[in-house]
Amino acid sequence: MSDVVVVDGPESFLAALDRIELLGDSLPVFHGWPKFDVKVDGDRYNGTLTPKLMSGLVEFQDQLLRTYAEIRYGSSSIGKLSAADKADLEIVLAITKGSTNGQGPLDGVLNKIISALPMNKMSGGNVTALLIVAVLCLAGYMVFSGWNQADLEKAKIASVERQSSTQAMLIGKLADALASKNLPPEAVAIKDRAAEGYRSIVAGAPDATSMDIQGEHFNADELEKIRTQEPLPKSRKERREDVYIDMVKRHPDYLSLTLRLPGSDYTFPGRVDLSKFDQAKVNRLFDSLRDSSPIRLFHYSSEQKGRILRTDVIAVDDVTVGQANTAP
Template sequence: MTSVTELFEISSQQKFIDFSMAVLEGKLDFPANVKFKDWPKIELNIKGKRYHSSLPTSVMEGFVQFQNDVYLAFALIKYGVADLRKLSATEKQDLELIFEIKEGSTDSNSTIDNWANKALESLGNIMSSMDSRDKAAVLITLVLGAAGYFAFDSYQSNQTEQVKVQKDVEQARLKVESEKVTAEIQKLSIAALQDANQQIHKVTVTALQQKITEEASEETLTRIKTASAQFNAGHRAIVRSAQDAEQITIGEAVLNKEAIKAVAKQPRPVRDRQPLTVECIIQGMKRHKDYMTFNVNCAAGEFPLRVATNIEGARSEIDELFESLRTGSSIKLKLNANYVNQKIEKAQFVEIVKEPIAKL
């Protein structure tokens, strides 16, 4: 395995893919100092009658929701929960995205190298305890998820393929020039260019996704899957905000009218809060200033349980929770559970349920 002790700079999509695959395959240790320069980029383009060099209010709302989902995705990666309260004011400032609107359409491009560097720096303590493969899995999800490389793969259509040919040509040109047969590019058909693009980009990005599932730990996979879904929710919010558009491009995904309607129809996450009484196994604990977080496992799933420590009388119940953690014995709890799409995301502790003592 090769080690990189000095600064490792990533300045292009292909260098990032090559680097990530080398780490996932165990050929390269994750460097101590990774920096992005002039890459990655978030590319958003909306074409339609209302989107000629303008940004309607509805789309502004979509961008705001996208930013909110970026915050939530980062919180999931760093803290394991989609809770904005986890992020400090500094983190929110560092993770704020800035877009530039070009003339001709609502065409917004943003180079987010500084964003990626600050996000990576903020994850330092979390990633320090991970092995190289888990670090790579987190970085791939963070960078490609935010930039939209994983968004809307199922909505690519033949009607929008012509728009992608320009990108195909450029990527094929780079590959051909590197092999010193530039003249051959003129002979390539559109189909051949698409095949070249698949070899250069689609296949490698897909391979990264597959390699992550093979090499990352279960704990890391759980975090990055939910974070990836959160990033995609933000991209869907932008599409919903521009449902009358003729075409929307986000990263590598090109959506025509039919695809825009299909994405917009996807339901928003259903959030709910309900009381729950359930038998649980406590698997871990983390201390905070005014509360503790216990990791619990029960018939309803696995989720973090928040227990306030600044409430009168809480000490005795916390002692019982610790005893359950120490012995591995089950304990019956009354909770207020926060559901997302009928799955518990997190819960707040109410009380321990005492079983009645049988009368003699």
């Protein structure tokens, strides 16, 4: 059994990433790091919280709850969470004077979220990428950076010029993870949730003269640009195709699937609503998993930039097969 690796700072996190392959099923446990760290400057922000900024902080908290609900229960509804879940995911902030500087521990929140991630079904590279994105994006690192390669490279160069060597290494790791073509869909979802949460904080301080998030400085013009940014559009598509099932997890009312298209290493989560799915064909899903054979499914996917983020499996698609068998 692998020893527990405790991460209590950026240096030990970088060291843990280098040892991921050696940890087996054991994942790092966070203690005292990272911390939520947002500093707001402006005439009305002197150790005080306006109602609008408070609302932004509440929305950030809600995004953390939705992140966990989506990973653990397959739904972003906060109503899926128990009182214990909500308590474990709650951030307690300390507000300091001179500016409105909110700080609070994120270690317990991250341990809770990471424990729900399907790490044991992923390759070492995907585990590393997902861990980097989950930890650093939720902590606010590079949270508003673009996804394209040029922007990520600019962020890496800027971090080297302006930050400590450790900070620059963290940014470099995150930029490389975000640029990966096989980034797990859970990482994409976490990145999006983190961005929306921090954008809500920015929107909650419309008259702030500047803001610092995890040491990254944003002036008034940059903050206004962030407020007006629209989230990347997502689309829903009807799909009928062969897929491989890499994992099935049974819940009382639904099945959680890890799916993969033929010829691809990229996996995405699927959900089967057992109240609507043909019960006579449920076993065919398990047969496909057991035999490592493709199965043709009818499903509705949520996609962003051509990438399937998640999907709802409606049925085993026998229509095409039946038509083929009756063809002359």
